[in-house]
Amino acid sequence: MNFQELRPQVEQILQDSNIDVKQRMTQVCELLEQNISYYDWVGFYFKNGxxxxLKLKAFAGEPTDHEIIPFGKGICGQVAVSNQNFVVPDVKAQDNYIACSINVKAEIVIPLFVNGENxxxxxxxxxxxxxxxxxxxxxxxWVNQKVAEIL
Known part of the structure; x- marks a missing residue:
């Protein structure tokens, strides 16, 4: 399934006010993990108070020990500080990488902004x-912009 086909499904999930926000985000994670062949783990981390x-709020894929990630640590922690998208083609080439699984070869992390705040x-x-x-x-x-609308 391509991204254009997934967009209306993401919107439908996020607009379902009959279920709580965390469950909607989990369903988005599941949709992406199940429909994009190279998305093997999908999760949303949020600033922890x-x-x-960062604290893991919703995910799809193998459970992870990394439910809390300090700012600056790993790819996620770096994005929390930089406010920039981070695409990692080869995780082995990153000095500050936190391994979640020996099978992970690449990672992408996109910050989620609400009213200009990461x-x-x-x-x-x-x-x-x-x-x-x-x-x-x-x-x-785009997914993050849609999620921001329900936060």
Whole structure:
């Protein structure tokens, strides 16, 4: 399934006010993980209150030990500080990478902004080397914009 086909499904999930926000985000994670072959783990991390750390809120894929990530640590922690998209074609080439699984070869992290503030991010792990394109980045920015509307 391509990104254009997924957009209306993402919107439908996020607009379902009969279920809570966390469950809607989990359903979006599941939709992406199940329909994009190289999205092997999809999760949303958010700033944990006033702490300088991220907390996993919703995900699809293998469970992770990394439910809390300090700002500056790993790819997610770096995005929390930089406010910039981070595409990692080869995680082994990153000095500050936190391994979630030995199978992960690439990662993309896109910050999620609400009223101009970086409040969280979407994190995708892939077992495929260098799979992410500008289209992935554009689509995930759009997903985050839609998620921001329900926060």
């Amino acid at each position: 006033n702490k300088e750390e 409040v969280g991010q979407i994190d995708i792990d892939s077992h495929t080397a260098d799979p992410f394109t500008a289209e992935d980045e554009e689509f995930l920015v």
